[in-house]
Amino acid sequence: MAHLRIPSEDRVIDDADAIRAFLLPHGIHYDRWPVAGRIDGDASQEEILAAYEPEVTALKERGGYITADVVSVTPEVPNLQDMLDKFNKEHRHAEDEVRFIVKGRGIFYIHPENGDPVYSIEVEEGDLINVPAGTKHWFDLCADRCIRAIRLFKEKAGWTPLYTGDEIASGYQPLCFGPNYLPNKLPPIAQPVTIAA
Numbered sequence: 179m180a181h182l183r184i185p186s187e188d189r190v191i192d193d194a195d196a197i198r199a200f201l202l203p204h205g206i207h208y209d210r211w212p213v214a215g216r217i218d219g220d221a222s223q224e225e226i227l228a229a230y231e232p233e234v235t236a237l238k239e240r241g242g243y244i245t246a247d248v249v250s251v252t253p254e255v256p257n258l259q260d261m262l263d264k265f266n267k268e269h270r271h272a273e274d275e276v277r278f279i280v281k282g283r284g285i286f287y288i289h290p291e292n293g294d295p296v297y298s299i300e301v302e303e304g305d306l307i308n309v310p311a312g313t314k315h316w317f318d319l320c321a322d323r324c325i326r327a328i329r330l331f332k333e334k335a336g337w338t339p340l341y342t343g344d345e346i347a348s349g350y351q352p353l354c355f356g357p358n359y360l361p362n363k364l365p366p367i368a369q370p371v372t373i374a375a
């Protein structure tokens with residue numbers, strides 16, 4: 179279940195219907211696909227795409243998407259931080275960013291064009307989100323640095339980040355719920371000092 183947070187209002191929305199209703203005027207589509215008993219999150223890309231074939235096909239037809247794949251990110255990915263740094267700065271895409279989360283979690287920040295406050299959507303297993311082309315946003319992982327997601331594309335080149343040059347993202351932490359909160363932009367915690375007798 180996703181969590182939507184509006185930091186400037188210290189407000190959190192956890193209910194799926196309320197999240198859907200909040201996002202609708204912003205042009206963002208949020209949905210839940212049933213996951214119980216479907217497929218192991220560690221299954222192969224082919225097995226995952228086969229398991230969710232009905233939903234993926236319907237979404238392709240509805241949104242005009244041509245291809246789908248599965249992206250996997252784990253802490254073991256070489257140069258992971260370099261990869262994350264491409265997407266944790268404010269950017270847009272020329273096409274929709276469509277993700278269905280199979281395993282793990284991640285957090286999208288949305289910067290509305292209409293002057294509404296920045297808000298974040300933490301997504302996890304079973305969550306489908308569509309960030310429309312042109313939306314100012316950025317993305318980060320939670321502390322477990324693990325996510326597996328089905329992606330849908332009209333054209334893969336459309337997913338290239340087009341940076342706005344706005345440093346706004348640096349003012350927000352990737353604030354995820356639960357034990358996987360990632361304080362990587364906070365000052366280091368002072369270590370206890372042992373004084374020899």
Ligand SMILES: [Fe+2]
Binds near residue numbers: 339
């Ligand atoms: Fe993006």
